[in-house]
Amino acid sequence: MRALLVVNPAATTTSARTRDVLIHALASEMKLEAVTTEYRGHARDLGRQAAESDDIDLVVALGGDGTVNEVVNGLLHDGPxxxxxxxxxxxxxxxxxxxxRALGLPNDAVEAxxxxxxxxxxxxxxxVGLGLTSGTPGTEDEAVPSRWFTFNAGLGFDAGVVGRVEQQRERGRKSTHALYVRQVLRQLVGEPSRRQGTITMERPGEDAVSELLLCIASNTAxxxxxxxxxxxxxxxxxxDTGLDVFGLSRMSTASVARYxxxxxxxxxxxxxxxxxxxxxHDLSExxxxxxxxxxxxxxxxHLGLRTSVTFTGVRRALRVIV
Known part of the structure; x- marks a missing residue:
């Protein structure tokens, strides 16, 4: 078996020594080429090259969810x-x-x-099935490229929190769970329109749902x-199913505490x-x-601001070793 190992050198929980040990262990079982990413989007480019190659059987992503997402989007550039x-x-x-972790893998890199x-x-x-987003025909976002996601995507409040966290990381802050909690609180205080929902959800054959403040599409739990x-x-x-959706139409102090x-x-x-x-539960689009x-x-x-996004649940999209 020939495999490509995509290594994110900025992965927060693995040291250079640990990465060397992992590479040695994998190379003992397969013909392995290890490439370290050098820029944002590099893992996607490597995944696409592997998909276009005739002799790569497996791509191993060593990094966090962002690295995995890039590799998946490269592998599926031309579709499942x-x-x-x-x-x-x-x-x-x-x-x-x-x-x-949703696949059942240990959270420790060596054990995994x-x-x-x-x-x-x-x-x-x-x-496994995956989620796919695309620009909505007839809107200003129509030309936005499609993009795959592995476990969730969100429009509104939660995405604002992610954006705040990314800003803090660019300033040198370490990505921790405490950092996320602080940004949730700051988003609650700093979002002036959080009491008035602006999101409308439409799906074929169903009445529209309006006045949502956040909407999260999940591909797994x-x-x-x-x-x-x-x-x-x-x-x-x-x-193994389509996408699930969780949304909120109120985010007052009391409702935030409750939910x-x-x-x-x-x-x-x-x-x-x-x-x-x-x-x-189990939505196709x-x-x-x-x-x-x-x-x-x-x-x-965080992928910037959008006014319209179409979500599709694609079953049996990608083969995963577990």
Whole structure:
């Protein structure tokens, strides 16, 4: 087997020595080429080159969710083609690693490498569904390129929090769970329109849902982690179904406290619920519109402001070694 290892040198939880050990372990089991990313989007370019190659069987992403997202978008640049596109393996190296942990992989990079080698020896793999966003025809965002996401995407409040976190990281702050909590609080205080919903959700054959303040599309559960605590905004979301949606139409101080507590105590059996909460399961396609441009995030990556985004759940999109 020939494999490409894409290494993010800025991965927050792996040292250079640990990366060297992991590379040696993987190289003992396969013909391995390791490439270190040098710029934003480099992992995507490497994934695309691997997909266009005739002799790469597997791409291993060593990094956080952002690195995985880039590799996936490179592999699927020309669309899903299970059996023709190289498989994906993940060695978690970020601060949260939602995709890897949702697959059942250990959060420790060394343990995850051991699990990966075991899976390769046993031929253990699965083909997972993914989410795809695109510009909506007839809107100013029509020409925006399509982009895949592995575990979630959001328009509105949560994407604003992601943007704030990225600003702090650009200033040298370390990505920690405490940093995210602080930015949630600052977003609540600093967002002047948080009491008035601007998002409308449309889906084929159904009435529109309007006045949402945030809308999160999940491709799996949990949605994220707070430390080692899993958070289930959409408990039934799965790699084997379409997309699930969680939305809120009110974010007053009392409602934020209520739904925040429900999220902290959520489980695979029960997520946030109430008259101001929207929960939808297994959707194939829907569109979010906003009169005012709102921030968009995918897999924890802030992608700027959008007024209209179409979401599609694509089943059996990519082969993953687990």
């Amino acid at each position: 083609a299970p059996g023709h596109v190289p498989g994906l393996a993940v060695v978690p190296g970020g601060s949260t690693n939602v995709f890897a 490498t051991g699990a990966l080698l075991d899976a390769l020896r046993e031929g253990s793999e699965r083909t 949990p949605w994220t982690f707070l430390g080692n605590r899993p958070m289930y905004a959409s408990p039934r979301a799965s790699f 925040g507590t429900q999220l902290l105590t959520s489980s695979p059996e029960r997520g946030p619920h109430g008259k101001h909460a929207l929960s939808l 829907f569109t979010l519109h906003s009169k005012a441009p709102l921030p968009l995030q995918m897999d924890g990556d």
